[in-house]
Amino acid sequence: MTQDELKKQSALAALDYIEGGIIGVGTGSTVNHFIDGLATIKHRIDGAVSSSEVSSARLRQHGITVYDLNDVGQLSVYVDGADEANDRLQLIKGGGGALTREKIVAAASAKFVCIADASKRVAVLGSFPLPVEVIPMARSYVARQLVQLGGTPVWREGFISDNGNPILDIHGLAVHDPVALEQQINQIVGVVTVGLFAQRPADVLLLGAAGGVETITA
Numbered sequence: 384m385t386q387d388e389l390k391k392q393s394a395l396a397a398l399d400y401i402e403g404g405i406i407g408v409g410t411g412s413t414v415n416h417f418i419d420g421l422a423t424i425k426h427r428i429d430g431a432v433s434s435s436e437v438s439s440a441r442l443r444q445h446g447i448t449v450y451d452l453n454d455v456g457q458l459s460v461y462v463d464g465a466d467e468a469n470d471r472l473q474l475i476k477g478g479g480g481a482l483t484r485e486k487i488v489a490a491a492s493a494k495f496v497c498i499a500d501a502s503k504r505v506a507v508l509g510s511f512p513l514p515v516e517v518i519p520m521a522r523s524y525v526a527r528q529l530v531q532l533g534g535t536p537v538w539r540e541g542f543i544s545d546n547g548n549p550i551l552d553i554h555g556l557a558v559h560d561p562v563a564l565e566q567q568i569n570q571i572v573g574v575v576t577v578g579l580f581a582q583r584p585a586d587v588l589l590l591g592a593a594g595g596v597e598t599i600t601a
């Protein structure tokens with residue numbers, strides 16, 4: 384099976400976690416498969432809150448109503464992909480630049496179901512460059528602070544998030560204490576969001592592999 388087929392397998396497995404109401408929907412190639420699958424059961428939900436303009440457009444194309452998070456209460460479930468996941472269901476996210484809205488929608492959801500192909504599973508987070516969204520004028524300042532933390536930040540040139548901000552990708556980190564690093568980076572003035580989902584990890588991880596979907600729970 385191709386990596387994309389494995390992503391699709393995990394994405395479709397997440398449909399079992401949809402119980403109705405308004406759900407949270409993430410961003411990325413794995414989530415695109417989920418949205419397409421969601422369209423087949425759209426009569427079972429009232430709509431979605433999305434973590435990106437791209438996902439909102441795809442949801443609307445399928446006739447699924449997209450709500451503003453401010454207009455709804457807590458979401459029952461949030462389904463999103465990841466760039467890396469460890470066995471404690473802590474994640475690196477933001478390869479597609481949607482980390483800030485993803486973290487907000489995840490925080491507003493009772494359950495976070497993460498979907499990915501099995502190649503995303505790692506023992507130690509950090510081989511995938513850790514995204515950090517920053518306020519534009521703070522980009523260089525934040526980069527210098529990140530160097531002091533032992534990483535090598537690289538400006539994702541030419542990219543602007545849905546929120547109008549640049550992103551720094553930190554290379555060369557071995558994240559042995561994800562919660563502590565998330566807190567440290569959050570405290571740097573000018574940081575909007577770090578793509579470490581450790582303080583609020585996923586609740587369920589569905590990993591697509593050749594032998595089927597592996598379900599890992601917290």
Ligand SMILES: O=C[C@H](O)[C@H](O)[C@H](O)COP(=O)(O)O
Binds near residue numbers: 475476477479481
């Ligand atoms: O900003 C993007 C998101 O965090 C994605 O969920 C993540 O990059 C995984 O994307 P994909 O499903 O395309 O591998």
